[in-house]
Amino acid sequence: MKFSVFQETRKGGRQYNQDRFGYSYSRDALLLVVADGMGGHLHGEVAAQITVELLSDQFQKKANPVILNPTEFLQDALMHCHDAIYNYAIANHLIEVPRTTVVTCIVQDGIVYWAHVGDSRFYLIRSGQTIAQTRDHSKVRKLVDAGLISEKEALSHAEKNKIYNCLGGSLLPEIEIGGKVVLNDGDALLLCTDGFWGSLAESEITHFLSSFPVMFSVPQLMDKAEIRGGAYGDNLTALAINWHDSHDFPDTEAFVSTQKLDANTISTHIDAMTLASTAEISDDDIEKAIAEIQAAINKYSR
Numbered sequence: 001m002k003f004s005v006f007q008e009t010r011k012g013g014r015q016y017n018q019d020r021f022g023y024s025y026s027r028d029a030l031l032l033v034v035a036d037g038m039g040g041h042l043h044g045e046v047a048a049q050i051t052v053e054l055l056s057d058q059f060q061k062k063a064n065p066v067i068l069n070p071t072e073f074l075q076d077a078l079m080h081c082h083d084a085i086y087n088y089a090i091a092n093h094l095i096e097v098p099r100t101t102v103v104t105c106i107v108q109d110g111i112v113y114w115a116h117v118g119d120s121r122f123y124l125i126r127s128g129q130t131i132a133q134t135r136d137h138s139k140v141r142k143l144v145d146a147g148l149i150s151e152k153e154a155l156s157h158a159e160k161n162k163i164y165n166c167l168g169g170s171l172l173p174e175i176e177i178g179g180k181v182v183l184n185d186g187d188a189l190l191l192c193t194d195g196f197w198g199s200l201a202e203s204e205i206t207h208f209l210s211s212f213p214v215m216f217s218v219p220q221l222m223d224k225a226e227i228r229g230g231a232y233g234d235n236l237t238a239l240a241i242n243w244h245d246s247h248d249f250p251d252t253e254a255f256v257s258t259q260k261l262d263a264n265t266i267s268t269h270i271d272a273m274t275l276a277s278t279a280e281i282s283d284d285d286i287e288k289a290i291a292e293i294q295a296a297i298n299k300y301s302r
Contacts, residue, residue, distance in 0.1 A: 002245075003244060004215065005023060005214070006241075007239040007240075008218055008222055008238055012195055012229050012233035013230060013232040013233040017045075018038075018039055020035045020037065020049050020051070020052045021052060021191070022056060022239075024056050026066070028063075028109070029066045029107065031105070032104060032105050032107075032191050032241070033052055033055050034102070034103050034238075034239050035052055035101065035120070036100060036102075042096055044098055046088065047085045047098035048100040051078075051085070058073070066108045066109065071113055071177050075175055078104070078117065079173070082173050086168065097169050099166045099168035100118075100168060101116075101166055101167070102116065102117050102118065103122050103134060107243070110183050111180045111183065112183055113177070113178070113179035114134070114178045115177045116175075117166060118136075118166050119141075120192065121133065121192055122189070124188075125189075126187045126188075127210065128206060128210045130205075131187075134176070134178060136194075137174065138162060139159050183245070184245065186242065186243070186244075186245075188209040188241070188242055189241050190205070190238060191238070192238040193234070193237045195233065195235050195236035198225075198229075199224070199233070199236075200228075204221065204224065208220055209240065213242055221238065222236065222238065
């Protein structure tokens with residue numbers, strides 16, 4: 001298993017970054033995850049943090065060295081994330097349950113499986129074409145699918161940020177599973193938030209990821225999206241890989257490595273991720289939240 005990875009996040013025009021993301025890999029399997037804490041609700045960054053932490057933790061425990069049933073793993077793990085977010089809200093007497101979108105995928109045996117809730121997207125790009133793409137769980141996506149508005153009109157629609165499906169909240173999430181697709185050498189996988197894809201044309205995403213390595217294409221697309229988002233633009237996050245059709249991976253018995261990105265840095269190690277500060281959350285609250293997130297992980301990873 002051989003791949004190149006690049007990940008980046010920016011605040012855009014927002015005061016805080018509520019996006020969270022990271023990747024984990026064993027000898028024969030890879031997990032990617034991006035979560036966009038919903039800014040219209042309190043503590044969206046906590047919901048996103050729980051989601052990334054819990055998915056990564058379960059992957060580390062179950063990739064031995066592959067996930068036995070990837071689609072079942074994604075379904076169950078995302079439902080556990082939803083439950084953990086809800087229980088966090090109850091335990092802390094929050095006035096509402098934090099909410100987040102999520103998009104995630106597993107690659108093993110040269111095959112990719114993906115799942116999403118909300119409007120964070122997964123793309124599989126090959127030879128200048130988008131082979132697979134998730135469909136947003138949003139009101140605007142329904143209008144496009146019904147032929148009532150065009151893709152171009154959707155980008156500037158007044159309700160483009162309204163979604164009907166998320167982790168957290170009072171309703172059970174509708175977890176949409178995709179795959180399984182065999183990867184070819186040179187394929188690009190992209191997981192991103194709406195702050196990233198919402199300011200870019202599909203042709204731009206496809207062209208850059210097909211023409212250049214992810215370590216070059218993602219920063220270029222980030223620059224374009226951030227400039228177009230302007231002074232009031234959303235947080236924007238992208239996690240992408242180039243897949244290489246090779247099996248020259250270190251011959252070790254078993255290991256799992258994880259890297260997650262802090263909301264305020266370009267890259268960091270697994271232990272460096274922190275919750276974003278907000279006016280409503282003090283330093284003591286953050287420390288308490290991290291401890292409770294770990295408790296939730298322990299509870300749902302047994």
